[in-house]
Amino acid sequence: MPIWDKKHECISRDILDQLQLERLQATLNRVYKNVAFYKKRFDALGFFPEEDLENLSDIQKLPFTTRKDLSDSYPYEMFAVPLREVVRVHSSSGTTEKPSVVGYTRLDLKIWSELVARVLSAAGVTTDDVIQVTFHYGLLTGGLGIHYGAERIGASVLPTSVGRTDRQIRIMQDYRTTVLVSTPSYALVIADRLEEMSVDIKRLNLKYAICAGEPWSEETRKEIEDRLYVRATDNYGLSEVMGPGIAGECLEQSGMHINEDHFLAEIINPDTGEVLPPGETGELVLTTLTKEAFPVIRFRTGDLCYIIEEPCPCGRTFRRISRIQGRCDDIVIIKGTNIIPERIGDIIAEIEGIRPVYQLVATRHNHHDELEIWVEVSEDLFFDKMREQRALVDTMERRIANFIGMTPRVKLVEPGSIKRVNGKVQLFVDMRPKK
Numbered sequence: 001m002p003i004w005d006k007k008h009e010c011i012s013r014d015i016l017d018q019l020q021l022e023r024l025q026a027t028l029n030r031v032y033k034n035v036a037f038y039k040k041r042f043d044a045l046g047f048f049p050e051e052d053l054e055n056l057s058d059i060q061k062l063p064f065t066t067r068k069d070l071s072d073s074y075p076y077e078m079f080a081v082p083l084r085e086v087v088r089v090h091s092s093s094g095t096t097e098k099p100s101v102v103g104y105t106r107l108d109l110k111i112w113s114e115l116v117a118r119v120l121s122a123a124g125v126t127t128d129d130v131i132q133v134t135f136h137y138g139l140l141t142g143g144l145g146i147h148y149g150a151e152r153i154g155a156s157v158l159p160t161s162v163g164r165t166d167r168q169i170r171i172m173q174d175y176r177t178t179v180l181v182s183t184p185s186y187a188l189v190i191a192d193r194l195e196e197m198s199v200d201i202k203r204l205n206l207k208y209a210i211c212a213g214e215p216w217s218e219e220t221r222k223e224i225e226d227r228l229y230v231r232a233t234d235n236y237g238l239s240e241v242m243g244p245g246i247a248g249e250c251l252e253q254s255g256m257h258i259n260e261d262h263f264l265a266e267i268i269n270p271d272t273g274e275v276l277p278p279g280e281t282g283e284l285v286l287t288t289l290t291k292e293a294f295p296v297i298r299f300r301t302g303d304l305c306y307i308i309e310e311p312c313p314c315g316r317t318f319r320r321i322s323r324i325q326g327r328c329d330d331i332v333i334i335k336g337t338n339i340i341p342e343r344i345g346d347i348i349a350e351i352e353g354i355r356p357v358y359q360l361v362a363t364r365h366n367h368h369d370e371l372e373i374w375v376e377v378s379e380d381l382f383f384d385k386m387r388e389q390r391a392l393v394d395t396m397e398r399r400i401a402n403f404i405g406m407t408p409r410v411k412l413v414e415p416g417s418i419k420r421v422n423g424k425v426q427l428f429v430d431m432r433p434k435k
């Protein structure tokens with residue numbers, strides 16, 4: 001499989017270190033000069049980028065940037081260029097009260113497309129492919145991020161966006177899609193539907209599934225590959241840092257190469273902030289090295305993974321991160337299983353096409369923990385359509401079980417029946433007795 005940008009992706013580690021240091025220097029200078037938030041922090045520490053950055057590990061002197069910092073800077077306070085130089089704005093999904101708003105200069109967009117092109121090429125995409133992008137096209141970075149990278153390669157892009165599974169399948173058949181870009185759970189929703197429709201999946205043109213957007217497992221990868229007759233790869237991105245294109249798996253399928261000439265990755269102990277050695281699992285912290293409009297310094301992603309240093313047989317020299325093992329925040333544990341209530345919402349949203357009001361409730365009967373998920377559905381479904389209701393419950397239970405490894409009890413309820421506190425639904429309620 002050809003490597004998109006051999007010069008950089010196969011760079012020697014020595015030259016890479018030097019390049020990272022130069023780019024980090026430039027980035028720190030830029031934020032010190034242009035972003036009041038960073039200037040204040042650096043000044044408080046007595047850290048002057050021109051003098052105090054001698055090698056890469058000096059970055060450890062600097063504090064972390066959190067989602068809350070970004071949200072407090074809503075909307076444009078963290079931008080390092082005037083708005084007239086910004087040609088695109090995206091925002092995050094808003095796990096915090098206000099979303100993080102991120103901007104891109106023309107050069108940022110160019111680099112973004114290049115980096116996504118690297119990730120897609122590593123996953124098998126070439127100019128001959130027809131690539132169906134089922135990510136959300138909008139303020140979130142997923143859809144447009146992949147889109148421009150695929151165009152950069154010269155593949156034929158089908159920007160189908162999320163949902164409407166029957167239509168996705170019709171397009172997949174008629175337009176002869178060869179690459180499916182989706183969340184892993186949506187790849188399985190498509191597989192389910194294809195089977196229900198008795199489509200001969202082997203006769204589709206699909207070769208690859210490129211998956212991201214939620215933690216998934218090797219078992220899920222195998223299921224996607226077996227049911228859709230594809231090679232499935234994982235890739236990583238987040239809006240706050242750039243979007244897709246930060247890291248992606250090659251066809252060796254053993255960890256995601258980080259685009260290290262543009263991002264500096266650290267793994268920290270999420271409790272102490274201490275930097276951990278390669279191989280140890282902790283929170284991924286990212287610093288952008290080339291972004292103009294929205295650089296971030298030591299951004300705490302909340303994603304748990306580890307760094308793989310061993311060389312990869314594909315020839316790329318960039319280190320890899322393991323698949324994301326989970327989040328170090330917003331996690332609830334039921335029956336020893338880590339569950340992120342937000343992610344359950346993502347799975348339900350993919351089944352329903354919209355993100356309904358829902359709530360996770362943990363209960364305990366005879367020492368057994370149980371998980372109930374209450375989902376508000378439309379009045380007409382709730383009162384009139386018993387069979388549809390049953391089918392919906394089954395699908396939700398199966399899909400969610402697939403992901404969290406335990407079967408929840410899904411209860412469909414009338415609109416407005418989940419209790420609101422100050423107008424908001426708590427995503428998780430723990431009814432288990434405290435010890």
Ligand SMILES: [Zn+2]
Binds near residue numbers: 251313314315316
């Ligand atoms: Zn590789």
